[in-house]
Amino acid sequence: MNKPNIVLRAPVFSQSGYGAHSRDIAISLWNSQKFNIAILPTQWGGSTNTADTIPVKDKEVLLFMCNNVIHKYVPFIFVHVGIPPEFTKVGNLNVGITAGLESNKIPKEWVDKCNLMDLVIVPSNFQRDVFKNSGVTTKIAVVEEGVDTSIFNNNPVNSDVFVYKLLDDLPCEKNLLGVGQWLQGGIGEDRKGIGLLLNLFVKTFENNKKVGLVLKTQISNNSSYDYYHVQQRIKSIKGNALYPKITLLHGNLTDEEMAIVYKHPKITGFVSLTSGEGWGRGIAEAVACDLPVAVTGWSGHMHFINPKYFNVIDFDLKPVSKGALSTGFFTPDMIWAYPNIEDAKKKIKDLIDNEEENRKKAKEAGEIFRKSFSKESTYSKLIDLFSNLSQSLISKSSLGNILTLDKV
CATH class of the missing domain: 3.40.50 (Rossmann fold)
Structure with missing residues (x-):
């Protein structure tokens, strides 16, 4: 037939x-x-x-x-x-x-x-x-x-891989992770919230030598041109301050390499200050790897994010930011989520201050997620x-x- x-x-x-x-x-x-x-x-x-x-x-x-x-x-x-x-x-x-x-x-x-x-x-x-x-x-x-749970899971990873060794060299023992494309708009305007995350992290952990931020991001592609402009954006927010430390991961990583990033012991938690997601692939991968998560509590990722296990950040629904408006996509009559800044600070700090408890909850959530998704x-x-x-x-x-x- x-x-x-x-x-x-x-x-x-x-x-x-x-x-x-x-x-x-x-x-x-x-x-x-x-x-x-x-x-x-x-x-x-x-x-x-x-x-x-x-x-x-x-x-x-x-x-x-x-x-x-x-x-x-x-x-x-x-x-x-x-x-x-x-x-x-x-x-x-x-x-x-x-x-x-x-x-x-x-x-x-x-x-x-x-x-x-x-x-x-x-x-x-x-x-x-x-x-x-x-x-x-x-x-x-x-x-x-x-999610490919043969890759994104809680199994041990190969410590001989380059990405693992790269993260081993991080100067801080505790690091938060942000993943996503750095889209158009200023601080608090880009949909993925990359600029807002960087700005909030720098202010929350000002001059803190013990906590770092790892950003896996790009503006549009993995060219050296893109890499340069991502660095410029980071400098425009962080300035010349030595601390807190910001580490940029830019370029192609395989799924196996991304899983190593999520599971590396120096990565303490995943943070997304997104204004909205259809699904939230990066968030889902982090959950599948038993990584504690702090995330805005609105849109597609709430399909699998349970506040019982994760730090869900309060938000306000307001018109889409002017910097993100685009003909045929986002228009002035649309709304999306703006994470509450004070609650975001609180939930992000909790990932650092209560690592053991958060990892315990994330492990339970990861097991549920891998079975369902x-x-x-x-x-x-x-x-x-x-x-x-x-x-x-x-x-x-x-x-x-x-x-x-x-x-x-």
Whole structure:
């Protein structure tokens, strides 16, 4: 019996959240052995391509699917991973997969494009509700972005790896970790809150020689140009003060290397002062590695962040910052979260002052998370969804509703 055909348009080689999610989707569908898959690779913004850091086996499979041919005049499911304005009806059935928008609503253009699809898939209940409340009437399914728990877990790591040795050389025994792209906007305006985290850390631990901050960040890619400008941003906030120590990690790290960062004994806790997330991949990876977390208490990551185990930071919902406004994305009528500064200071200091208790709670939470949100558990939902869609595809094709790959 022929396998159902899927054409996947996605940034499978991009170093970005969308890139990692695209690879997970493609490999999960491939491993199910239930589908015939062809990939149309796309670029994601100005992000760096990561072919060199993708495991060899996965890269070979992805390249095979990129070269695979879905023959003309056969029915297929067209799947687009990206933002809704890019969604198009190409296949017999059309699916849009998106992380959504990190605010309380999505633009009308997004709504209209979503309503062209037969199915829209989002990663969290938060995003499902945002899409519905904004006017999306097509079917919406929630499929979480599963974490590879064979990598992101509480198992011991290899101390001979370069990244481990690099962190071993940190001058402070206790260090907080911030991870994420340093997006547009001034302090308190960039969505990931990188500038705010740096500013708050410098003020909270002024002249403190015992506590450091490790930032894994970039502005758009991993070029030396980008590295220089990240350094300039750090200097503009920190000034010439020697303490507290700030360590910048910039460049490609494999999943295995990132897991080492999360699990290194000198990394005391993970901090995110985000204004909003669709899912929060970095936060999820930290939780999977039993790392204590302090995070703004609003949006997609609250799908898996339980205040019982983590330092959830109070917030106010206000209009999206002017520095983050962008045509077709964030508009003045949208709101997102602003972490309460005093509560953020309190919750961040607690990660340092009560490390033992926080690690105990994080260990319990990590065990729960790995059972609920492993790749195997979450992407089984995706496979079931596409298996059911395939049955609909067979029904549609029997009515002669067949398009060709020429229209892709």
